[in-house]
Amino acid sequence: MIPIQAAEGRFVSHLFWNIDRNLWASLDPQQRSGAQRRFSTCLEEYRSSDNHQAFCYAIWGLKADLGVLLVDPDLNHLNETEHLLAASFPAGALEPAYSFASMSESSEYVSQDNDYDRSLRAKGLDPDSEEYQAKMGEFRTRMQAYINERLYPQLPAHRVMCFYPMNKARGEVQNWYLLDFETRKNYMASHSITGRKYGGDVKQLVTGSVGLDDWEWGVTLFADDPFFFKKIVYEMRYDEASARFGEFGEFLIGINLEPEELWKRLQL
Amino acid sequence: MIPIQAAEGRFVSHLFWNIDRNLWASLDPQQRSGAQRRFSTCLEEYRSSDNHQAFCYAIWGLKADLGVLLVDPDLNHLNETEHLLAASFPAGALEPAYSFASMSESSEYVSQDNDYDRSLRAKGLDPDSEEYQAKMGEFRTRMQAYINERLYPQLPAHRVMCFYPMNKARGEVQNWYLLDFETRKNYMASHSITGRKYGGDVKQLVTGSVGLDDWEWGVTLFADDPFFFKKIVYEMRYDEASARFGEFGEFLIGINLEPEELWKRLQL
Amino acid sequence: MIPIQAAEGRFVSHLFWNIDRNLWASLDPQQRSGAQRRFSTCLEEYRSSDNHQAFCYAIWGLKADLGVLLVDPDLNHLNETEHLLAASFPAGALEPAYSFASMSESSEYVSQDNDYDRSLRAKGLDPDSEEYQAKMGEFRTRMQAYINERLYPQLPAHRVMCFYPMNKARGEVQNWYLLDFETRKNYMASHSITGRKYGGDVKQLVTGSVGLDDWEWGVTLFADDPFFFKKIVYEMRYDEASARFGEFGEFLIGINLEPEELWKRLQL
Amino acid sequence: MIPIQAAEGRFVSHLFWNIDRNLWASLDPQQRSGAQRRFSTCLEEYRSSDNHQAFCYAIWGLKADLGVLLVDPDLNHLNETEHLLAASFPAGALEPAYSFASMSESSEYVSQDNDYDRSLRAKGLDPDSEEYQAKMGEFRTRMQAYINERLYPQLPAHRVMCFYPMNKARGEVQNWYLLDFETRKNYMASHSITGRKYGGDVKQLVTGSVGLDDWEWGVTLFADDPFFFKKIVYEMRYDEASARFGEFGEFLIGINLEPEELWKRLQL
């Protein structure tokens, strides 16, 4: 089927399911191992291309049993994989609990040439000097790499994942969308300073879902110790960008397990 | 049965279902192909008249498996088709996930003769001149065509569809329904400029649902690349008409597939 | 059983069900026709008294399959009928989708003798004149008939029905219940002018549900063309009574069908 | 089991269930009558002590089939009875629809000695006079009886019951919990005047659920004509205590029936 490709960014699916335990219990051992093998194979094949990333999670608490995170350059292939994964289990064994549709994206608030030009001039550099040119060249390379990393992310295989969707408020008093660009950029700059403080402990993927799902962005955090999810999200809540304008949906915590470990964890 | 016809506009149903996978798995191959054939035939017959339009979609994520969009001049025939489509599958195989009832409508904010008269006079044209008369005649023809296109739309067969319902806010501070007509018209004018910028990439159908369903309007977007759903809806969020007054419901993304492709996609 | 009668007004039930299609499919033809006959008979017997009114509806979209509207002077008889109708189908075949409990009521804002007295005097009539007395007598007869019609309504058999529940806002700024009586009466007066404009196309039944169900009023509209539901509710949204204070719940559109037509429509 | 007793007040459960009709239909007549007999016996035994009160209700509309109201001095015994009642029916036949956990309580706003002292002095009585002492003594007896009636209520066997939960608002402008005691007492005083006006037609039980269930209070009204539920709740909505600060949950109307009548009503 002809791919549905995006002018920019990857398609991202967060999928959360419960196991229908009655149905699973009614299967014989061969049906069970067949299901697990098909799921694993489907995931392996998916991962065999650099452009397709996939992780499996056991979910903390009773919100869902398992979660899958898929990143794909083709919406047709992604949607097909959603159904292939579900169909690798016997009909009805995977019951939808929650899902989120979004796309990786750059940020409109990344530093621009003119931001850096201002900072170089402030340091006394002459725009015609070689040093200015060299530094500006490095800046452009750095920003391009950063934008590429946001548009075409390589997700880290940390032990725990935290997902939540969010909006920027359009309240009667606090309305993000009535602020001018510079004000928003300043809010986001101090917000990202908090993020960078935790850079060693928490990696984050911010994907856009305006026009695609019920919230405007999806935030996916990766860490080895979930304590840092609590710490970073709590600290960020005091950033004005969050304090005044952040609206948050459901939070789901997943423990990153390969399929075989996942089946054991879920007592399948 | 005597048709239920509208003084103005078409009846539009957005229907979203999940497949009961257990039930489907219990069918034998003949029952399955029979169901699929009945569904296809029902859709084909529906489409055989110019006035009846229908599309099928595979839905991104776990909100629903499939969606159908129907446009009909007769509410009796539309309601009958809703039940015929569902009944073409074995009893209970299609489980309702979401639906939306609305009618195509013109906009009260379209340019009027007096708007165009003002603009022609501003260009120095004499209302009694032939040029004025000719231009005004063209304007009327153009507007009539535009209104007709809104009331009796011919939907484009783009690869992806985005549906969401919306309201205009009646908040304690921001209340659309307390604004005078000119203010609302100006808001909508700048809003539609954003829409026209994306005219080449995104087609839109706005249908009215005040008094018919839980939201005031349904917005259906059509594109070949869903990236543009994200881009246009995000950009529009900064239009004051949206920023101050837009309230949005559930977003559903459908991949436009003919029935045979749809069954394959859904692993039926 | 001793009737539960109201000091004033009728008891009104809006009942919406889905059909359990699996269960229905498992019945043999005799069981099906038996169920349909019992339902029809139950409805016929109900309607055989002037004081009991009942309508059946096929619902637009996937919110419900069918709806029934019952008007009864006795809550015991009404509640019994709710269960008799459901039990006329095989156990579990009718699955509750939504219901609304309310009572017909007059309006506290109807014109009073002193309103009319003011208007007669303004026309220069002497309260002791015969003309004044005659006109005042007619006014009282007219108002009594109006109040009777509201308390003991005879519902029209139009082709389509629209139901929605509503509240008057008790917001922090806009609070209907803190307004004085005259202000509320003026709001309602201009609201009812909009209603009368559509009198030829739309009939309405407003029932009170404060203390009986989750919303304060239920609004039931009757028309032959649902376009007018959209038109009247949209126009009314600009009346200040709605714009400032109206809060609306779920909207359900029903196509008025006699039981035999209904079963055909629902593919039973 | 050692009772869990309260320092003050009774434990109150409002329980609402639906009947699983399929399951019920699959029972043979003996199983059905056995279930009904066990339920009746359980209720009878419960009622055999003065301190345990219980009522059964058929519910108006489709929100639930039946309701039970239990008043108990021991939370262990109450919780046990909840399970005994459910278990008197075959497993799964009673499906939970809604419940509410609360405790009877006095009101902090009841008149105190110093309120009455002020009123006696205002009438010119000398605190050392015999008349003052006699009246103050009567007042204390009366208040003690009132408080006892609230803490250890004897519920009336009226024909219809209305239940709804409520909160006092903690809005950004209207915040009950930031008002001083006197202001709240005045609000409640004028609110209770409305209540007393309906004393002949409506009895009320207000139970506290702060820290026990999702709302702060449960209100249970008892009457022979549900018209008065509508009338009193509507009139109270204009009391400032409600207009500014009242937030209301789900309303459920029950028709008071003894078990045998209830089974007939529910077509069991």
Next chain:
Amino acid sequence: MIPIQAAEGRFVSHLFWNIDRNLWASLDPQQRSGAQRRFSTCLEEYRSSDNHQAFCYAIWGLKADLGVLLVDPDLNHLNETEHLLAASFPAGALEPAYSFASMSESSEYVSQDNDYDRSLRAKGLDPDSEEYQAKMGEFRTRMQAYINERLYPQLPAHRVMCFYPMNKARGEVQNWYLLDFETRKNYMASHSITGRKYGGDVKQLVTGSVGLDDWEWGVTLFADDPFFFKKIVYEMRYDEASARFGEFGEFLIGINLEPEELWKRLQL
């Protein structure tokens, strides 16, 4: 499996389930006792380490049948235990009703050295004096013990448990996260005075869930008489920290029972 340990605090799961009564009824006596024995054994083993605490509860009303509270230093072990407990019952017999994921944490508002220094100086103590040094040493020991107790709590085996989640408001007027630290500390100080008043009757565990679940904190109260849940939560509602900024979720009341008592209570 390599433990997932936290830099600070314990992982806490609140788990609430309903029993599928149909499924349970279909088991033979041996299957039932086997399930109960497996559950008990799982719990016993869990409790056999000092670092793992677990309680079972019967839930008041129809929100859930039973609840389990688990405290664990290892998220992997906790998540495994969640599944082991559920799997100790036959597949599907325990239906998820609600769960909450959080971590024990200290409070940022605990008294610091400089708070105590100020208070010692105010009493005229010289920082270089032996008395000052001794008192400061005691203070540090006391605070360290308090922080340890919060981070690594030993839960009391009281008869009743109350759980509810909460947020601090980020409203358009009242926004906790825009207050400076001192203001928040003062709010919390007067709030904790209310808490200490009830110290003899109610123990509390406050766990952090920002970034882990849908609310910011979970509050778990322990008492022998649930009257005190009502009393303390009601009184606290007037503390400005709650009145202005407290937002509360679902309240669940559990009666602390050992597994064997629990099965009896639930009529298993």
